[in-house]
Amino acid sequence: MDSHGQDEQRVVWTVVDTGIGPLMLAATREGLVNVVFHATDPVRDRALERLAARLGTEPVEDPDAPLLAEAVRQVEAYLAGGRRTFDLPLDWSLISGFNRQVLRELASGVPYGTVVGYGDLAGRVGQPGGAQAVGAAMGANPLPVVVPCHRVVESDGGIGGFGGGLETKRRLLALEGVLPEPLF
Numbered sequence: 001m002d003s004h005g006q007d008e009q010r011v012v013w014t015v016v017d018t019g020i021g022p023l024m025l026a027a028t029r030e031g032l033v034n035v036v037f038h039a040t041d042p043v044r045d046r047a048l049e050r051l052a053a054r055l056g057t058e059p060v061e062d063p064d065a066p067l068l069a070e071a072v073r074q075v076e077a078y079l080a081g082g083r084r085t086f087d088l089p090l091d092w093s094l095i096s097g098f099n100r101q102v103l104r105e106l107a108s109g110v111p112y113g114t115v116v117g118y119g120d121l122a123g124r125v126g127q128p129g130g131a132q133a134v135g136a137a138m139g140a141n142p143l144p145v146v147v148p149c150h151r152v153v154e155s156d157g158g159i160g161g162f163g164g165g166l167e168t169k170r171r172l173l174a175l176e177g178v179l180p181e182p183l184f
Helices: 041-055 066-079 097-109 118-124 131-139 166-175
Strands: 012-016 023-027 032-036
Touching: 012 041, 012 066, 023 041, 023 066, 032 041, 032 066, 097 118, 097 131, 118 131
Parallel strands: none
Antiparallel strands: 012 023, 023 032
């Protein structure tokens, strides 16, 4: 508790080495709040600075924090092909408005092994013609992998963009059986 009798915000984080590179996972008491691709030291440090500024507290490395440890277990199981859904509380505080609405629809309405077009997803949230805005929401996703922005593709069959890089998107879609595994 802080001096005003309120629960102090606590942010815990860890970095996990995975087949798609190091991922930084961060959580609050509310749930998983951030997943960051390519979490080398400089990328991790910038992400931690952004979290501190946005959430008002310094993140603490604590891989054994129960919610964070469970998130790591589930992400590792997913990436190993042993899990198709995530059963984690999510803290949506880093995203708001239209972007949050789109990401919530994505998380609940686009299951493992399927894809959706940017325009189709826009239509699902009542914004037909909002494909570019959906693309911006995907780029702002603070919870990639868990909120599966890799499942959003172009209507013409193109793979679209991806904050984790196109090779990572291809690997995630191959893991889910949407694309063939790379030959080498």
